Amino acid sequence: xxxxxxxxxxxxxxxxxxxxxxxxxxxxxxxxxxxxxxxxxxxxxxxxxxxxxxxxxxxxxxxxxxxxxxxxxxxxxxxxxxxxxxxxxxxxxxxxxxxxxxxxxxx
Amino acid sequence: xxxxxxxxxxxxxxxxxxxxxxxxxxxxxxxxxxxxxxxxxxxxxxxxxxxxxxxxxxxxxxxxxxxxxxxxxxxxxxxxxxxxxxxxxxxxxxxxxxxxxxxxxxx
DNA sequence: TTTTATTATCGTAATATTGCAATATTACAT
DNA sequence: ATGTAATATTGCAATATTACGATAATAAAA
Numbered sequence: 001x002x003x004x005x006x007x008x009x010x011x012x013x014x015x016x017x018x019x020x021x022x023x024x025x026x027x028x029x030x031x032x033x034x035x036x037x038x039x040x041x042x043x044x045x046x047x048x049x050x051x052x053x054x055x056x057x058x059x060x061x062x063x064x065x066x067x068x069x070x071x072x073x074x075x076x077x078x079x080x081x082x083x084x085x086x087x088x089x090x091x092x093x094x095x096x097x098x099x100x101x102x103x104x105x106x107x
Numbered sequence: 108x109x110x111x112x113x114x115x116x117x118x119x120x121x122x123x124x125x126x127x128x129x130x131x132x133x134x135x136x137x138x139x140x141x142x143x144x145x146x147x148x149x150x151x152x153x154x155x156x157x158x159x160x161x162x163x164x165x166x167x168x169x170x171x172x173x174x175x176x177x178x179x180x181x182x183x184x185x186x187x188x189x190x191x192x193x194x195x196x197x198x199x200x201x202x203x204x205x206x207x208x209x210x211x212x213x214x
Numbered sequence: 215t216t217t218t219a220t221t222a223t224c225g226t227a228a229t230a231t232t233g234c235a236a237t238a239t240t241a242c243a244t
Numbered sequence: 245a246t247g248t249a250a251t252a253t254t255g256c257a258a259t260a261t262t263a264c265g266a267t268a269a270t271a272a273a274a
Contacts, residue, residue: 005232163232
């Protein structure tokens with residue numbers, strides 16, 4: 001096969017996995033860190049910063065955006081991407097509640 | 108192409124991505140949750156619990172184990188897998204420091 | 215409206231991941 | 245040593261992801 005059998009898991013488990021997937025590629029982590037450091041972010045700056053082509057960066061940005069982690073609006077010719085910090089905190093909460101409800105009772 | 112260009116990123120960025128990858132599949136999240144709920148865990152119980160074959164579960168367990176998240180020792184014929192809670196907390200810290208150092212300054 | 219600068223999409227190739235059947239290995243009991 | 249029950253490994257097929265060149269779309273400026 002090769003496809004994940006998503007239908008056999010509970011919703012909250014799929015949610016955690018889906019969120020984790022966003023951070024599961026270093027390019028996306030690097031992009032998020034870079035945007036976070038800027039006041040205004042222009043996509044082309046990201047291409048200069050990270051050693052990947054413009055289409056590849058754009059593709060990663062789409063993944064981040066589809067997860068609801070970006071807010072964007074146009075300023076001149078450049079698209080200003082900003083982090084949707086509320087969504088970001090939501091993700092943090094999901095992770096922490098997963099981490100906090102996991103314990104070790106044996107061995 | 109298709110392979111991630113790991114060499115172009117800083118170590119801490121690769122660390123975050125590597126950790127995230129462990130949680131980026133629902134089977135692994137489900138396995139961790141299940142082990143967490145048990146006092147003693149036998150691998151075959153996991154197969155019964157989750158609708159995947161024994162080799163597939165074993166494969167996912169290897170990924171979790173390679174990340175240092177498990178402690179295991181044999182008890183009779185059954186392998187007792189337990190969560191390495193210290194390593195788990197390490198992961199939580201890495202995530203939280205990433206989340207906490209990310210902010211939104213524009214838009 | 216044409217040009218220019220920027221970002222998005224398409225098409226394609228390469229690598230990675232997922233899943234399982236078959237088989238091997240392991241640890242314990244007899 | 246042999247048998248038994250459990251987990252690990254191997255081999256393979258299918259799907260997903262990553263990356264980039266070529267091209268299209270978009271928005272502002274000339």
